[in-house]
Amino acid sequence: MHSPEHCFTRFTADISGYELPTQFTFPFYYTPHPLCVMAAKQLQQHLLAQTDFEHDFGLVNEETGRGKMFGVLLVKSPQGELGFLSAFSGKIADQNLIPRFVPPVYDMLTDEGFFRAETDAINAANAEYKTCAANPELADLKAQIQADRAAYQQEEQTQRQVMIDGRAARKRQRQQGEQTLNADDLKILLDELGKQSVAEKNVLKYLKQAWDEKLATKEARLAELEQQLAHLKEQRKTLSNALQHKLHKQYRFLNNHGEARDLVDIFADTTNPIPPAGAGECAAPKLLQYAFKHGFKPLALAEFWWGVSPKSEVRQHKKFYPSCNSKCQPILGHMMQGLDVEPNPLAENWAEDKELEIIYQDDAMVVVNKPSGLLSVPGKTIKDSAYTRLQAMYPDVEGPFVIHRLDMATSGILVFALTKRANKSLQKQFMARDVQKRYMALLEGVLNEPEGEISLPMRGDPDDRPRQLVCFEHGKHAETYWQLIDVKDGRSKVYMYPKTGRTHQLRVHSAHHMGLNMPMVGDGLYGEKANRLHLHAEMLELDHPYSKERMVFQAECEF
Incomplete structure (x- = not known):
């Protein structure tokens, strides 16, 4: 076969x-x-x-x-x-x-293989563990110990209050005796009061001893059962790890x-x-x-x-x-x-021959139009980036300082601070989400609605980085507003406004079936590879870091 x-x-x-x-x-x-x-x-x-x-x-x-x-x-x-x-x-x-x-x-499922036999052993160990964990004595002991500790605490508090009240009463008797009794009678009274104090302390002492002995017996039995449980759990883990290692050696x-x-x-x-x-x-x-x-x-x-x-x-x-x-x-x-x-x-530098266009520059900041294929900052193997190019262009400034980033495949507006003062102001604006951003994207498919919002929490895929996942359990909040611009040749051109800044947010919100269910044209991670990813950071609006004047920057999209 x-x-x-x-x-x-x-x-x-x-x-x-x-x-x-x-x-x-x-x-x-x-x-x-x-x-x-x-x-x-x-x-x-x-x-x-x-x-x-x-x-x-x-x-x-x-x-x-x-x-x-x-x-x-x-x-x-x-x-x-x-x-x-x-x-x-x-x-x-x-x-x-x-x-x-x-x-x-x-093939771990063949009858002649070791997998079934050792899996049976693990299942047996697991069954034994579950049986031990479900032992009614275990739950009963825990409940008894909890109840005993509560009763112990209550009785101890009651006895301590008795001792406090007794001490106060004896103090009053002593003070009264000192004023009304002769020396011999006062001595007799003080001896009696001392005996009362000792008696009350002994009541507390014997109460604690009795409860400690009662609890010790039950706690010893509970520890014995929990030790058995821990041993079975470790045995199950050892068997599982040994099987996993043995399986890995077979592949x-x-x-x-x-x-x-x-x-x-x-x-x-x-x-x-x-x-x-x-x-x-x-x-x-x-x-x-x-x-x-x-x-x-x-x-x-x-x-x-x-x-x-x-x-x-x-x-x-x-x-x-x-x-x-x-x-x-x-x-x-x-x-x-x-x-x-x-x-x-x-591993190739797709933007080696592409120009980094300067849109705006003054003493505080520089705004560039990053081409698709150019890294925002140096990578592990590719060092050419918008950041390194600006370093070479402005060797005498305090910066450049990286304020935000675009994916390598994404083109469009990037802002860099040239001074520490500007960096602090711009970072504060981005963190407070006072910066408005608009992206243009071309999607594989025809949208039937003029606009909408997408709210899908996201996190990294631990098995397949740098890809991202939609995860309602562990993901971070991610929200995108979109507007349809045009439909042509079975594709939809849209504006996208990210309200949050998660990695690959716009790409995942476009491609995921609970989002727009339409990957961006040329998205090799979430769709199909093409000459480029059709995603462009087209507009950015912020306050100038020095003058606080509201400024709007735009970079024309090539698709």
Whole structure:
């Protein structure tokens, strides 16, 4: 079922007029090759017609469905025939092995594997832990101890009040005796009062001893039960970590040189040496592994989303997306060794020959029109930026000071302070949101409303930085107002007014299915790559840092 002849798919359409790719796809930022687009469409037709599995992708009912990432790998077979391999990320219908699709790098669900046996051991440990945690004696002891402590505290307070009242009464008796009694009778009285004081203190002492003994017995038993619980929890954790490590060692990935490395080895040199959950289960590693293992020559790769959009990530039905960074980048970095891969466009300086236009400049600040492709500030590999160019242009000023930033792919207005005084004033305005900003964007799709507001909280995607997620649980408030300008050729031009300044806010609010559900043209992170991201910071309004005069700056948009 998963032999090369079963997983290799021939094109049903005529492909004679298409040129083969000259380099393998850089999977983290790419435009899919036309043959990969054809392969994806053929696979999508198969998904609509197939009867090999049942899975609700949400194509009929979005409320109940769950979408999935699929991948196609354009290959030449060992016999030199052109075709493609297909894969899905993770599992479908709780299955790893489905006809036509390549198998996983390691199948943890096979009966002969250790995964089931060790999972059973973990499940048994978990069941024992739950049984121990649900022991009624545990809850009963906690309740008894809590009640006993409350009663102890109440009785102690009562006895202390008795002692306070007794002390006051004895003081009055002593004072009265000193005035009315002779020496012998006074001595008798004082002895009696002393005995009363000792007796009251003894009552408190014995009360505390009795309660401490009572509590100690119960607390010792509670500690014993909690120690058992902690031991079972640690045992479960140890078993789970051991299984995870053992699994990671089973995932051995080949590259074009025939060299194999497991997940533990691959991630050892990364910032997080523990492989993330699901590493190796994505479509791209599965495809390359099968190709290398069975003698297919990889030519190009593409991955697309099929089905309803997830709640957090930006994913749209049939749209192509790059491979993820945290899980796939280390793995594919190894697997692509020996392949002639397209250069990383994100490591190229797209704006090397582009001019940084000065819109306004005085002693306090400089306002520029940043071209698309130029960084606002220096990056890890690319040092050319609006900031470094201004440093060179104004070598004798206190600044420039960075006030705000635009994404590398976004063009438009940027403000830099030239003095510390101006920097303080401008920073204060931005923090207080006294600065008005207007962006222009071109969206893939036709908007039917003239204007609207989007409020979707956002946070970074820990598994796929720098991408951002919509997250109602942990995200930060993000709000955008938009106005429709024009509709032409199936695209909508809009003004966007960010009321907050989250990373990629306008891009996510445009592309996410709970936002406008229309990615910006050329958005390689949340839509499809083009010649540029069609997002431009077109207008900015602020108070001059010295004169406090309200100023409006505009930069004409090129799209």
